[in-house]
Amino acid sequence: MSLGLPLVATNGHVVPLTTRIPPYFLNTDHRQRCLAQLRSKHTGLEKYIYLNGLKERDPNLFYEVLLGNMLEIIPILYTPTVGDACSNYSHIWRRPEGLYVSIEHKGHIRQVLHTWPTGLASRIAVVTDGSRILGLGDLGANGLPISIGKLDLYIAGAGIKPTSAVPICLDLGTNTEKFLEDPLYIGVRRKRPATAEMDEFMKEFMEAMKETFPQLLVQFEDFSTDNAFRYLEMFKTQYRCFNDDIQGTGSVVLSGFLNSARLASSATGTPLSEQRILFFGAGSAGIGVAKQLTSFFTLQGMSEDEARKRIYTVDSKGLITADRKGLQEHKIYFARTDYDGPALTSLIDIIQYVKPTALLGLSTIRNAFTEDVVRLMASLNARPIIFPLSNPVSLCEVDYSDAIKWTNGTVIFASGSPYKAVKFEGKVYEPGQGNNMYIFPGIGLGTILSEARHVTDAMVEQASIALAGSLTDEEESSELVYPRLARIRDISANIALAVIRAAQTDNVDENVLFRNLTDEALLDYIKAKQWQPCSAHSYPHL
Numbered sequence: 001m002s003l004g005l006p007l008v009a010t011n012g013h014v015v016p017l018t019t020r021i022p023p024y025f026l027n028t029d030h031r032q033r034c035l036a037q038l039r040s041k042h043t044g045l046e047k048y049i050y051l052n053g054l055k056e057r058d059p060n061l062f063y064e065v066l067l068g069n070m071l072e073i074i075p076i077l078y079t080p081t082v083g084d085a086c087s088n089y090s091h092i093w094r095r096p097e098g099l100y101v102s103i104e105h106k107g108h109i110r111q112v113l114h115t116w117p118t119g120l121a122s123r124i125a126v127v128t129d130g131s132r133i134l135g136l137g138d139l140g141a142n143g144l145p146i147s148i149g150k151l152d153l154y155i156a157g158a159g160i161k162p163t164s165a166v167p168i169c170l171d172l173g174t175n176t177e178k179f180l181e182d183p184l185y186i187g188v189r190r191k192r193p194a195t196a197e198m199d200e201f202m203k204e205f206m207e208a209m210k211e212t213f214p215q216l217l218v219q220f221e222d223f224s225t226d227n228a229f230r231y232l233e234m235f236k237t238q239y240r241c242f243n244d245d246i247q248g249t250g251s252v253v254l255s256g257f258l259n260s261a262r263l264a265s266s267a268t269g270t271p272l273s274e275q276r277i278l279f280f281g282a283g284s285a286g287i288g289v290a291k292q293l294t295s296f297f298t299l300q301g302m303s304e305d306e307a308r309k310r311i312y313t314v315d316s317k318g319l320i321t322a323d324r325k326g327l328q329e330h331k332i333y334f335a336r337t338d339y340d341g342p343a344l345t346s347l348i349d350i351i352q353y354v355k356p357t358a359l360l361g362l363s364t365i366r367n368a369f370t371e372d373v374v375r376l377m378a379s380l381n382a383r384p385i386i387f388p389l390s391n392p393v394s395l396c397e398v399d400y401s402d403a404i405k406w407t408n409g410t411v412i413f414a415s416g417s418p419y420k421a422v423k424f425e426g427k428v429y430e431p432g433q434g435n436n437m438y439i440f441p442g443i444g445l446g447t448i449l450s451e452a453r454h455v456t457d458a459m460v461e462q463a464s465i466a467l468a469g470s471l472t473d474e475e476e477s478s479e480l481v482y483p484r485l486a487r488i489r490d491i492s493a494n495i496a497l498a499v500i501r502a503a504q505t506d507n508v509d510e511n512v513l514f515r516n517l518t519d520e521a522l523l524d525y526i527k528a529k530q531w532q533p534c535s536a537h538s539y540p541h542l
């Protein structure tokens, strides 16, 4: 063990020649100590604060503990607890953890970006404007922890170097009064800008990002739906960027849906071409997933119209039909043209009309999938596919234990936030977690390594297909629809390989050296590039 400090060995123990750490500290298991300290905290928020302090003090140890305990720690750094961290961020703020770019910096954004310490080494930025954090609404400048949490997943899940990661919160004001009135609120005290002012800001920001960090990929995160679609359209062929809520969610849910449809079909024989998918919630996530599914259906040989006909969307006013006045732009494509009865507003009536094989919730409405809804889905399908995908858990459309009970265990289930396994009538059932965390680390890794100029639709689609195909025999026989989280590094490497190949096919890869490598050699290269934490390097300065 080389720690960069003088050591002596006595009785087989390593003892540092320093007074600043206890002589036998190095012979103890720091990971176990951290876990014990973590577990001694009583609330999720206390655990979150503890873990972020640990990351600041000792990033290697932090990521070692995280990688060894993903199932326990991801729900703290990410959904659901990151939702509490965001809601309370102005109050729990301890130290600078990311980059804030304020509307008041307009005209000087490049100078602000230049203050970021790792400069040209930066490879991936997760950028939120705090306007729709999970399903919690407009949290303004409190949104930074969502960018930090996503980047922890890049580092742990894909092996991106911590020094390559840039968490960014755009501080553009907030329309949430309680923050504007809170004396501890850390953001600018103004309402959000009108579209023209925000567009000017975003254009300056993206141009400054490209100039300051030429090798960087931007992941847009938790922008309100209209802006999420608008900036994706505006920037997706101009800069290296993608939108996680639209494209990442689309990609991850397509994977889970394909594995679910295969499971359901082994009971019912229903082919993909006869699936009817009902989206409860038609925002950036719902429409993003619907688009990804239809794009995949057309790859399978369906016409665009046939593919679109498989999809039904519901918003706060009920089933979305083309005759509705003033439909928002993003809802028009899937609005039904074949329904001309009275407006259908209750979910039960809509299910009775559509007879869906799959019900996907991206609505932010807690318990919207009531017992009646779930039982109706079970009466229509031998294996109903029910994905309550809204985050955090407090906004999930149905709890796993209820879904199991009300379907007598026949449900094929994936939720946005994690649930524990459930025992029902003597059998243990394991839920899936349909969350973009399975996909964005691999998309990012593949994009960064291939130096793709843009993230193309095919790169996102191939990522999804790679994830769907990543189940082991054991996972398949346990009827999982997503792989176990503990394998995320290998899965991310496989997704990255698929993303790089798609970038090559689309001719957007600037790193053309990979074109000559076999898949096996490229996969080895990707794995060798994954950063590994090593807490033995933790005390060089003592």
Ligand SMILES: NC(=O)C1=CN([C@@H]2O[C@H](COP(=O)(O)OP(=O)(O)OC[C@H]3O[C@@H](n4cnc5c(N)ncnc54)[C@H](OP(=O)(O)O)[C@@H]3O)[C@@H](O)[C@H]2O)C=CC1
Pocket: 132, 133, 134, 135, 136, 224, 225, 244, 245, 249, 252, 280, 281, 282, 283, 284, 285, 286, 314, 315, 316, 317, 318, 361, 362, 363, 364, 365, 389, 390, 391, 392, 395, 415, 416, 417, 434, 435, 436, 437
């Ligand atoms: N699992 C995952 O990986 C991901 C999950 N999500 C989650 O998805 C959720 C939605 O995100 P996003 O699409 O961006 O948010 P939006 O607010 O844009 O979308 C919410 C949608 O739900 C609809 N809705 C609201 N209330 C009702 C109701 N009572 N009945 C029916 N529909 C209703 C809204 O209708 P209207 O349009 O009329 O307002 C809107 O279409 C969030 O909770 C988010 O955390 C998001 C990304 C990834």
Ligand SMILES: CC(=O)C(=O)O
Pocket: 079, 133, 134, 135, 222, 244, 245, 390, 391, 416, 435, 436, 437
């Ligand atoms: C998971 C995610 O990106 C969201 O809930 O917004």
Ligand SMILES: [Mg+2]
Pocket: 134, 221, 222, 244, 245
């Ligand atoms: Mg999100």
